[in-house]
Amino acid sequence: MKKFIILMFFCILIAPSWASGKLNVAATVPNMGMLAREIGGNKVNVTVMTPPDRDAHYLEARPSMMAALRRADLVAAVGAELEIGWLPAAIRGANNPRVQTGRTGYFEGAAHIELIETGQAADRSKGDVHPAGNPHFDLDPVKLAKVGHALAQRMASMDTENASYYRQNALEFESKVEERIDRWMEEASADGVLPYHGDANYLFRRLGIPIYDTIEVLPGIPPTASHLRSLVRDLRGKEGIITYIIFQPSRGPEFMSGQLGWPVHRLPAQVPVEAEAKGYFEMIDRWVEALSGN
Amino acid sequence: MFKKNIFEVLSCALILAVAAVCPIRASENRSGFLVSGGDAPVGAGTLFNPEISAILDFTYGYSEGSIGEPQGYELAHCHGHGHDHDHGISEGFALREAELTFAGALDPYFDMMLMMAVTEHDIEIEEGYITARSLPAGLGMKVGKFMSDAGYINKQHPHDWLFVDQPWVNEYLLGDHGLTELGVQLSWMPRTASYTKFGVEILEGETEGVANYVGEKDHQIVTVLPENTGKDDYSPDRNRWRADMGFEDVKSPRLYTGFLKWGPDIGFDHAVQLGLWGGFGRAFQAEDAHSSGRLETWDGESLFGGVDIVYKYNGQGAMDYGNLILQGEYMYRQLDLNFKNRNFSDFSTLEILDEKDQIWQQDGLYLQGVYGFAPRWNAGLRFDVLGLTNRSYDEADRLDDDPSMRYTGQVSFAPTEFSRFRLQAAYDDPYGEKSGWKFALQYNVSLGVHGAHTF
Numbered sequence: 001m002k003k004f005i006i007l008m009f010f011c012i013l014i015a016p017s018w019a020s021g022k023l024n025v026a027a028t029v030p031n032m033g034m035l036a037r038e039i040g041g042n043k044v045n046v047t048v049m050t051p052p053d054r055d056a057h058y059l060e061a062r063p064s065m066m067a068a069l070r071r072a073d074l075v076a077a078v079g080a081e082l083e084i085g086w087l088p089a090a091i092r093g094a095n096n097p098r099v100q101t102g103r104t105g106y107f108e109g110a111a112h113i114e115l116i117e118t119g120q121a122a123d124r125s126k127g128d129v130h131p132a133g134n135p136h137f138d139l140d141p142v143k144l145a146k147v148g149h150a151l152a153q154r155m156a157s158m159d160t161e162n163a164s165y166y167r168q169n170a171l172e173f174e175s176k177v178e179e180r181i182d183r184w185m186e187e188a189s190a191d192g193v194l195p196y197h198g199d200a201n202y203l204f205r206r207l208g209i210p211i212y213d214t215i216e217v218l219p220g221i222p223p224t225a226s227h228l229r230s231l232v233r234d235l236r237g238k239e240g241i242i243t244y245i246i247f248q249p250s251r252g253p254e255f256m257s258g259q260l261g262w263p264v265h266r267l268p269a270q271v272p273v274e275a276e277a278k279g280y281f282e283m284i285d286r287w288v289e290a291l292s293g294n
Numbered sequence: 295m296f297k298k299n300i301f302e303v304l305s306c307a308l309i310l311a312v313a314a315v316c317p318i319r320a321s322e323n324r325s326g327f328l329v330s331g332g333d334a335p336v337g338a339g340t341l342f343n344p345e346i347s348a349i350l351d352f353t354y355g356y357s358e359g360s361i362g363e364p365q366g367y368e369l370a371h372c373h374g375h376g377h378d379h380d381h382g383i384s385e386g387f388a389l390r391e392a393e394l395t396f397a398g399a400l401d402p403y404f405d406m407m408l409m410m411a412v413t414e415h416d417i418e419i420e421e422g423y424i425t426a427r428s429l430p431a432g433l434g435m436k437v438g439k440f441m442s443d444a445g446y447i448n449k450q451h452p453h454d455w456l457f458v459d460q461p462w463v464n465e466y467l468l469g470d471h472g473l474t475e476l477g478v479q480l481s482w483m484p485r486t487a488s489y490t491k492f493g494v495e496i497l498e499g500e501t502e503g504v505a506n507y508v509g510e511k512d513h514q515i516v517t518v519l520p521e522n523t524g525k526d527d528y529s530p531d532r533n534r535w536r537a538d539m540g541f542e543d544v545k546s547p548r549l550y551t552g553f554l555k556w557g558p559d560i561g562f563d564h565a566v567q568l569g570l571w572g573g574f575g576r577a578f579q580a581e582d583a584h585s586s587g588r589l590e591t592w593d594g595e596s597l598f599g600g601v602d603i604v605y606k607y608n609g610q611g612a613m614d615y616g617n618l619i620l621q622g623e624y625m626y627r628q629l630d631l632n633f634k635n636r637n638f639s640d641f642s643t644l645e646i647l648d649e650k651d652q653i654w655q656q657d658g659l660y661l662q663g664v665y666g667f668a669p670r671w672n673a674g675l676r677f678d679v680l681g682l683t684n685r686s687y688d689e690a691d692r693l694d695d696d697p698s699m700r701y702t703g704q705v706s707f708a709p710t711e712f713s714r715f716r717l718q719a720a721y722d723d724p725y726g727e728k729s730g731w732k733f734a735l736q737y738n739v740s741l742g743v744h745g746a747h748t749f
Contacts, residue, residue: 051562053610058711060747062565062606063489063557070432070483080336085711089746092405095483095491097428101335102402110336124712132336220710222613222669249612249669 023159026065026072026099028083029056030270031138032109034280036076039152039169043162047072049090052270055247056082057128061090069094072105073158076151079108080115080135104158110135112150113143116202127218139269140202141284142181145174176277181206184284188291194235194262196244196253199269200287209291212240215252223252232259241291245269265290344398344406347742349453351390354735355383362727364698366686367466367656369506369580369592382470383459383734389414393451395742403428409451420451420474434481434493442473443481443493444551444571445623446602456619456664457704458718458734462678463625463658467598469502476500477547489557489567499548504596504627505575509543512536513581513589513644537644539591540634544577557749565606567749572599578629587638590689592652594631600624604749614666614708622661626683629654635689648689655685658697670709676702681725698724713739 023044027033033048040046047068050056056078069075069090077083091099098105115133122131137143152170156163188207195201196215204211212235217227242264244253250266257264267287271279384390391411400406409421423438441449447464459465464472477497484490499505519531551573560566575596582590602623609616635648658681664674678700686693702720709715716736723729 054562054608055612058613059608061749063555063567063749064559064565066483066749067487067489067557067559070489071485077335084746086746089748092425092746093491093748095429095432095434095481097430100427102333102399104333106333106335108333108335111334115336124710128710247610247612 023074023155024072025074025076026068028075028077028087029138030273030275031144031280032076032078033273034271034275034277035109035138035144035148035151035173036074038173038277039148039166040155041165041169043159043165044155048273052268052272053246055245057085059083059086061086061093065090066093069099070096072096072099074105074107074154075099077106077108078135078138079110080132081130082110082135104154107151107154109144109147109150110137112147113137116205117198127216128220130219134198134201136199136269137202139200139284139287140206141177141184141280142206143202144280145170145177148173173277176281180281180284184288188288190239190241190291192238192240193291194231194240194242194256196248199245200243200267203284203287204291207288207291212238215242215244215256222249228252228255228259231256235260241265243267243287243290263290344396345743347395347740347745349393349395349451349738349740351393351453352737353383353388353390353458355385355388355732356734357385357732358730360728361722361730361732362724364462364466364680364695364724365727366684366688366693366695367503367680369582382465383732390452393420393453395745399427400424432483432485434479434483436479436481437477439474439476440479442475442495442497442551443479443555444473444495444553444573445600445625446567446569446604446621447623448472453738453740456662456672456674456706457676457702458716458736461623461658461660461662461676462680462698462700463623463660466680467503467625467627467656467658471501473501473504473551475505475549477549488559489555491553491555493553493555495549495551495553495573496547497549497551498546499544499575499577501549501575504573504578504598504629505549506578506580507544507548508539508541508579508581510541511539511581513539513583515583515585515587515638533641535587535638535641537638537642539581539589540644541579541581541591541593544579548576550574550576563608565608565749567604569602570599571602572597574598578631588647589634589636589644591634591636592629592631593634594629596627596629598625598627600626606749609666611666611669613669614672615669617666617672619664620662622659624657624659626657627654633687633689652687653685654687655683656681657683664704671705671707673705674703676700676704678702695725698727712741713737 025036025040025044025046027036027046027048029050030048030052033046036044036046049065049068050059077087118133120129120131148170152166155166185207188209190209192210192212193204194212201211213231215223217224240262242253242257242262244266246266246268253264267290268283271283391413394410394412397407404424405427406424407421411418411420419439421440423436423440426435429435443449475497477495479493479495481491481493500507514536517533553571555567555569557567578594578596580592600623604621607618631652633650633652634646636644636646639645658679660676660678662674662676664672666672679697681695681697684695700720700722704716704718706714706716718734720732722732
């Protein structure tokens with residue numbers, strides 16, 4: 001028994017899966033994992049730390065995240081405090097200097113684009129506000145492609161040998177987005193949208209669809225009866241679409257749909273864990289379809 | 295006394311205010327909020343360097359009559375050793391503590407964390423340490439005053455507990471503040487597929503339950519006779535009785551611990567972590583000085599350890615709905631002590647009335663489960679057993695008490711991540727003592743930066 005335990009222990013220590021010479025990337029959410037896979041291609045190993053069906057804002061640091069960060073050369077995060085509930089703790093627990101904030105191995109997409117909804121008062125009586133801006137840029141393909149260039153630049157600085165390969169991949173991802181963006185903008189023709197939370201605001205803005213309000217009272221505060229009544233009062237007579245993310249409660253959206261007679265759509269905000277660009281574009285297609293007319 | 299405290303509080307607040315304001319100017323250009331494109335995180339937090347938060351923990355306790363406590367765990371009864379800040383539940387309203395936290399990166403090499411517990415009368419540094427940011431090969435280092443990583447719940451601050459109070463086994467075998475020590479922690483994480491962390495801690499050694507320390511000290515009493523015996527004036531006769539207690543100074547470090555944590559990756563829905571730890575104390579010294587002049591002392595060493603397991607299920611619901619946390623810990627301590635019961639035979643000599651080598655062996659465990667039964671709500675049950683093995687002594691006599699039990703239930707409502715209300719009911723059943731119900735209400739709020747949750 002004792003020998004067996006020692007042997008097991010030894011196996012754990014020398015498990016060789018990482019010894020491939022590739023850049024190890026730990027992505028905080030599946031969309032960032034997809035982007036890292038697109039840009040890094042076969043030169044990187046990507047580990048995604050959270051699943052698509054959870055709100056990455058409400059998770060806590062887990063042992064598997066710390067193990068992934070221990071192995072990582074680069075952490076690819078959405079940023080702007082989206083992962084603030086767990087990423088700082090997980091990095092602290094990972095004993096890895098490479099991915100500490102301020103190091104080359106720490107990458108936040110939000111640092112490389114212009115954020116929307118910035119400059120709100122840092123006052124939590126307004127809910128779980130993030131004065132730095134809305135972090136959910138990853139549902140806007142154009143912004144994501146821009147972040148792709150920054151990520152390529154970062155990978156290139158860490159692995160100069162393959163620098164042009166990463167840059168080329170970023171260009172390719174961008175041109176794939178450009179091929180589709182006109183069609184998306186044309187098809188998404190809803191008069192307006194009433195989402196549960198601001199998860200898709202970047203996409204709505206990109207597609208030129210007005211955002212009426214949110215079903216939740218304030219960021220992070222679930223809907224109350226009086227808030228829903230006032231929404232019904234304000235929006236009656238207008239046309240629009242109701243959306244919510246798969247991990248959000250359906251009661252408020254379904255109630256609003258019943259009251260206003262608007263279609264309601266339950267949609268993903270993240271691609272499947274192993275997805276590539278194709279999976280991401282399919283997800284955007286689903287959103288566009290939902291937003292195509294009232 | 296009161297004035298002096300006010301002054302201390304004010305001067306401390308001033309120093310902190312200066313410390314909080316100064317770095318902001320120095321780091322304006324480092325803020326990710328103002329400059330984009332770097333490798334710094336974007337967020338409001340970077341505008342506040344250090345990150346500051348304040349936590350308030352307010353309780354109301356009600357117990358049915360005077361309920362007894364498990365006996366035979368504390369060696370010395372703290373005579374007049376007013377313990378200002380404890381983490382138990384007191385009767386009536388209590389502001390258990392306000393925690394002030396300052397944290398941030400010191401420089402490219404170290405992070406710093408300072409957590410102060412402020413009570414109505416006192417300020418105590420609960421934790422204050424630096425951690426290395428740039429050690430290679432999976433090594434980590436922590437230096438300062440910190441809560442040990444031995445066990446699972448030990449390193450959690452009271453506001454992280456899932457119940458109003460901590461498990462009995464932590465409170466009685468380690469002490470009210472658990473294993474919180476000055477010292478150095480070294481850790482190592484091999485680059486493995488599963489989470490594996492080894493650590494050793496080299497500590498000062500002053501934890502009540504396993505490393506109580508007295509050092510060289512005199513036992514002294516003063517007796518006063520009402521009458522003057524033969525002197526010219528009319529003052530009463532005063533006699534000072536003083537003798538060495540017999541403890542030797544033991545150089546720090548006096549306490550060592552080691553731990554291993556292992557968490558295999560079992561998918562996104564589930565997480566599990568196993569822990570194994572142990573330690574020994576080179577010195578365990580306790581004294582109980584009676585006003586009658588009698589002195590009891592215990593002098594020796596300690597050996598202790600435990601195992602812990604935590605399982606978490608992440609339900610897919612919003613705001614922790616459907617989440618389940620199961621955790622359990624077992625802990626054991628052994629104290630090898632020489633017990634002496636002495637009294638003065640003259641003004642400067644202690645005579646031994648009783649001397650005995652004692653081996654104290656005590657253990658306990660707790661099991662608890664908490665389930666998010668609705669968004670923002672959770673309910674939990676906890677079972678405490680103390681003294682499955684229970685070899686303890688009452689002075690020179692050996693006690694062989696049966697285990698003591700406690701059954702606790704709680705319901706919590708957290709309107710947001712920044713506030714939580716909790717109602718708790720517990721049935722205490724200490725061996726040989728009066729059992730009964732205890733109730734507690736708690737609110738626990740945090741103001742300031744959005745803290746990250748460790749596993």
